Amino acid sequence: MKGELAQYFQEHRSRHLAELVEFLRIPSVSTLSAHRPDMLAAAHWVAEQLSRFGMEAVRLLETAGHPAVYGEWLHAPGRPTILIYGHYDVQPPDPLEKWVSPPFEPDFRENRIYARGVSDDKGPLFQALKAVEALMVLHGELPLNVKFLFEGEEEVGSPNLPPLVAAHRDLLAADLVVSADGAMWRASEPSITLSGRGMTALEVDLTTARIDLHSGRHGGAVPNALHAMAELIASLHDKDGRVAVAGFYSQVRELPVEERAAIAALPFNEDEYRQSLGLPALHGEPGYTTLERQWTRPTLDVVGMWGGFQGEGRKTVIPCEAHAKITCRLVADQNPDAVAALVAEHLERNVPDGARISVRRFPGGSLPYDMPADQPVVKIAAEVLSEVMGGQAVLVRMGGTLPAAEVFQTLLGAYTLFFSFSTADEQYHAPNEFFRLERFDAGLRAWAHLLLKLGESPMTNT
Secondary structure, eight states: OHHHHHHHHHHTHHHHHHHHHHHHTSOOBTTOGGGHHHHHHHHHHHHHHHHHTTOEEEEEEOOSSSOEEEEEEOOOTTSOEEEEEEEOOBOOOOOGGGOSSOTTSOEEETTEEEOTTIIIIIHHHHHHHHHHHHHHHHHSSOSSEEEEEEESOGGGTOTTHHHHHHHTHHHHOOSEEEESOSOBSOTTSOEEEEEEOEEEEEEEEEEOSSSOEEHHHHTTTSOOHHHHHHHHHHTTBOTTSOBOSTTTTTTOOOOOHHHHHHHHTSOOOHHHHHHHTTOSOOOOOTTSOHHHHHHTSOEEEEEEEEESOOSSSOOOEEOSEEEEEEEEEEOTTOOHHHHHHHHHHHHHHTOOTTOEEEEEEOSOOBOOEEOOTTOHHHHHHHHHHHHHHOSOOEEEEESSOOHHHHHHHHHHOOOEEEOOOOBTTSOTTSTTOEEEHHHHHHHHHHHHHHHHHHHHOSOSOO
């Protein structure tokens, strides 16, 4: 069967890449209202793919935002049922001038394909589709029961996923979720991700005078909104890099000694990592290694800050307003609502004299997710990765956030196995996002082999 699959994927490689290019050309940017028609076009593209290779009950599930795509094949009595998850929405491509090739005109170079969304998550989602297609074409059936849920709001925090899953709990019920999202740690070895951090996000608006003021006429006598914002933002951390918000760490679950030892044993060179990013030094919470800080410790980052004159040349005014966006990555047992409230309280207590602020929280906060390493599916996935990619799969954690995993665990009682073949260095969310073609090929085979092995397993989730 493995040889048959390899031959199938080789024979259909040109068609698969052409279809992926077609998918990538749809600018399905979920955060921009101007792209709502493109979002619908992408959803219909995925639904058509499902129907084309024999999936049943294919339809769009409406939400308060962008729709999700559902399909199923449930003709394997006595076999496990898995829910395949992914997302068809992508990040905005800005800044456009940083792209070597247009973000929605896929370009093949350096044995890679470059396009917005190719690594996160259209390429990996496409691999899951084509693996199921291959099994249906070759055998006319699947080795287990399969459901699909592809959402269109992951890149904006999946705000409508919890109510969607709650409303369709019976429809989506499964023994295990297998996610096409959630990149592997790096390209040098296969990896299985056991956890992901949660997230909450806020925006701060700060005002001083009612209008911008002439810096000669009023300078030295009135507060400057940008100075005040800088002072306020600086108060969020101490000089060593620890978050200075009272109570921020109070609910953090400390990592057991054996898990810290397992992370320390991973092949990772901090100096090489630093140099790869062009940094003179690494920075973060004292007392933890770089991987521990990235995977198991919470963070607070200012991800946007603006105000005043930003055009060419000069304008001699004292700005009356400034703005900032803040995100926090969360770990067990932190709660997004509680952390957002603590950050807001800190900001309000530390407003500089002469300034006023308003703080609002973005919807779609996510709880952290964690799957025990002794789950049977971890061993199954590791075996598949070793067979297809060679070497031993390492167990890692994810510093990023995939809101769906915690939603599925809470509402469906099912763990999520991350089975994406993109890697963390493929510049997703940044210009010149790419997907390695050798990972594209390996992922197709691995997805098909995983489905076969899960079909043989008496239990995929405990």
